[in-house]
Amino acid sequence: MSGIVPAFDPATGAPGGPAGGGSTAPGLTVANRTNGGGYTVTAGARSLSISNPDAATLSTTVTKASNNSTVTVTGNTSTTPSWTAPGGGTDGESVQVKVTATKGGLTTTVAFTERVIATGLQDIALDEIDLTDGTWTLSDPDGLVDTVTFASGENTVTFNTVSGSSNYNIASGTNFRGPRWYKLLSISGQQATTAMPIVLVTRIEPDKSSGSDFNQRHVIGTSFDPTATVTNTINGAGAGWQINSGSTTIQMGAWTRSAVNLTTNSLNQRQVMASLRGFESLGSPSFLNLRSNDVCVGTGARNSNATAIGGAGANLYVMVALGTATNTAGTTAGDQAIFRASFVASSYTGI
């Protein structure tokens, strides 16, 4: 017999090396976890304690089950990796945790599932609106949009030059031809319809770091015909905001069909809005306008006054529509609308 003889068996710790002299996968144990196990955890900080008796190379990966995205693991090659377990949301979430130890071309794996329980109706998280994420469709009848980008939570829409027109002011005239992004409104995987009683909740946070490039007035809400260019055919309801040219004061409020009610306060920073609709009718969106310190500086609502608007169970969409606040001033090339926004919808039965 020649060559190097191990001083001990890495698998058992026994002196003299592995029985028979063959290779053995490195030892690996994870405290309170077994390979193939399933566990329930709470959202937030998570960590593992790994035993790595053979000083193998460790790797810990964590993957969300809902979308296969990777969760960042701190110390992923250490014996104490940590990460932040995602929130359970209304549907629950789970992550696949995989710890591997590799040495001498051999690998030992301990993989298990950690389930994060649903939060039910409390602390419901809103879905961030990223107009560039591929889920939104842009309808821009007159080609107002030059580019749209998304960074650090903010959507930035850059406009082409367009003359002022009531067609781009959703609260003027009978037509709206401004750009709008839309997608089917899904509620926990169920398609929302005009017949279904639903509540849409939005959060908007327009950027007011510099004076507005133009007189801008925008809306976010629901519609069953988001590509319509007749405003009342869009039949929308939700949130609205406006920033006048050169101003850093945000007006925020409620939108129903071809009208908005917006409250003005120089301290306005963001808004939460809730809008009920269903039974082929529009409800009446209401809102709270907030300062950066969470103090509410304005409340309001707008009665849609719109029952039996039709739809006949048509699919509902969530829509982000941008436009102008005046009929005489349009946009010049390079003008921008910048905003953060998010939304979530819920549906109800037994009503």
Added chain:
Amino acid sequence: MPTVHIDQSQVVFEQVATKDTDGSDVDTLAFVVPVIIPLDQVPAWEAAYDPSSSSSPLAPDSRIIARAVLDGMKAAAEGD
């Protein structure tokens, strides 16, 4: 003489962009003053108003609505 009321707690100051009675655009910062016309007062108001006559309604009737609306606006403007 017919009466009206104001829903004072609902008087707000805001940017309102909507349509006027004739369908024309209204887009302005404004006090919005909800006027309550009791159903039993509607016949009297309708009788008092002839849209084709520039002198209708009569001054005393007009004053009822005007004073109610202006009181609502004034109270809101002064923070009462």
